[in-house]
Amino acid sequence: MNTPAAKTxxxxxxxxWSDHAVEQLVGRLLQTGVLAAAAIVLVGGVLLLVRHxxxxxxxxxxxxxxxxxxxxxxxxxxxxAMDPQAVVQxxxxxxxxxxxxxxxxxxVAFILQHDRTYVLITSVVLAxxxxxxxxxxx
Amino acid sequence: MTTLTxxxxxxxxxxxxxxxxxxxxxxxxxxVVPMLTLLFHVDLRYAIGxxxxxxxxxxxxxxxxFVREGFTNVRVGILLEVATTVGALVGAxxxxxxxxxxxxxxxxxxxxxxxxxxxxxxEEHAVLTTPDxxxxxxxxxxxxxxxxxxxxxxVQRVPAGFSLMFVAxxxxxxxxxxxxxxxxxxxxxxxxxxxxxxxxxxxxxIGVTAAASxxxxxxxxxxxxxxxxxxxxxxxxxxxxxxxxxxxxxxxxLRQLFTGVVVVMALEMLYKGFTGGL
Numbered sequence: 001m002n003t004p005a006a007k008t009x010x011x012x013x014x015x016x017w018s019d020h021a022v023e024q025l026v027g028r029l030l031q032t033g034v035l036a037a038a039a040i041v042l043v044g045g046v047l048l049l050v051r052h053x054x055x056x057x058x059x060x061x062x063x064x065x066x067x068x069x070x071x072x073x074x075x076x077x078x079x080x081a082m083d084p085q086a087v088v089q090x091x092x093x094x095x096x097x098x099x100x101x102x103x104x105x106x107x108v109a110f111i112l113q114h115d116r117t118y119v120l121i122t123s124v125v126l127a128x129x130x131x132x133x134x135x136x137x138x
Numbered sequence: 139m140t141t142l143t144x145x146x147x148x149x150x151x152x153x154x155x156x157x158x159x160x161x162x163x164x165x166x167x168x169x170v171v172p173m174l175t176l177l178f179h180v181d182l183r184y185a186i187g188x189x190x191x192x193x194x195x196x197x198x199x200x201x202x203x204f205v206r207e208g209f210t211n212v213r214v215g216i217l218l219e220v221a222t223t224v225g226a227l228v229g230a231x232x233x234x235x236x237x238x239x240x241x242x243x244x245x246x247x248x249x250x251x252x253x254x255x256x257x258x259x260x261e262e263h264a265v266l267t268t269p270d271x272x273x274x275x276x277x278x279x280x281x282x283x284x285x286x287x288x289x290x291x292x293v294q295r296v297p298a299g300f301s302l303m304f305v306a307x308x309x310x311x312x313x314x315x316x317x318x319x320x321x322x323x324x325x326x327x328x329x330x331x332x333x334x335x336x337x338x339x340x341x342x343x344i345g346v347t348a349a350a351s352x353x354x355x356x357x358x359x360x361x362x363x364x365x366x367x368x369x370x371x372x373x374x375x376x377x378x379x380x381x382x383x384x385x386x387x388x389x390x391x392l393r394q395l396f397t398g399v400v401v402v403m404a405l406e407m408l409y410k411g412f413t414g415g416l
Contacts, residue, residue, distance in 0.1 A: 023205045023212065030345075031202040034195055038374055045145070045367035053142035057364065059174075062181040064359030071357070088363035089356075092191050092370070096352045098198050099345035106216060117276065122216050128223040129346065132230070133353030 022109040026102055033098030037091045044079075044087030051084055072134070100129045141364060148178060149368035156196060156376025161387050162396045163337065165344075166373045167193040167316045168252055171245065172403035175416060180365065182238050182416060186314030187360035190352045192373035193316045197344035199374060200381065204338035211280050211335055214293060214325070215342045218303045222321075222343055225307020226350035233312050234358075242411030245313050249404035252319050253397045265291045266330050272296035282335050291332055299329040311351035316344035 068074045069089050078086025107122040151173050152166070159166030167189055174185035204210050273279055273293040281288040302324040306317040321340035325331045331339065355361055410416040
């Protein structure tokens, strides 16, 4: 177990879905997700400052965001219409979705490795995340 | 204050938080909420929303590198994420009913604990290879890269670590932080993972934990784009620069400085919590 080659005992190192290959893929997914999200947020932020930069703003009292910036459908529609706030929100939504996509990718890897225990465990995590992201409307 | 002034000041402060957070290994998320509420008088809920988003950005950015280097124990991470995501959803549900003053007091306590942990002597414990029942059943034991090549380690006390992760998830959602300190405590001290494996696996889990409650908070209207964009971009830029400077910076001095900032913020949060000024 102490040699580098013994890192992934259950799947051969040449397999497309070895632990090592999955780690590389997960790393790339996370990096791409964060960079894409940051780019969209930056574009939206610049637009926002250009259009509303001189408007007064205060966050000392909580009002809650309007419906337009709360539901996934409304955010996507607003961003397509180039509403600056909706563009930022789309970037933030992509950022929140990045770890969720990472869990989904891990699930696929465990399915292809025929690792039943971890397919079950990962499914539970994914279900909880999707519940928070999509269904919770409290 | 105009939108532009606020964005520039918040971006600057967040950049500093991300930079110091990366250089000290404590993460910037822990100081973002106190900064926004104490300095910029932002409502706690908006501050938590903005902070959680920045936590996802930095942890996912850093995790990308660590996962590729082979330190992260993906199985341990996924297993414990069950506990942190359940905790995060419970925390998100609780945050609607817990009064702001109580949250401020809790935040102050977590900040003090962070300061305590950061000045404490960190002793590298021996890596254990004695098999554990849970660890064997869930095949958590793994290897990690060291100067002497790949070294095998065994994972201990899985149920205890799992329980503490539930608490880490609740705190993450309630306070808008990554709870990295508690995650590392669970893995390093309880489950006896090598320190570098604990920190990278903690970082790997932080994004998922924060995403669980951030999704709920987005629907609830806590995440404001005008406030969140300078926080997210500032913290991310600071953290990226911090990771680059890690090899040349005097981290001992920075750690003392950052710990000082954390203690001041802790006292301020406790004061505001007890006097109801938040």
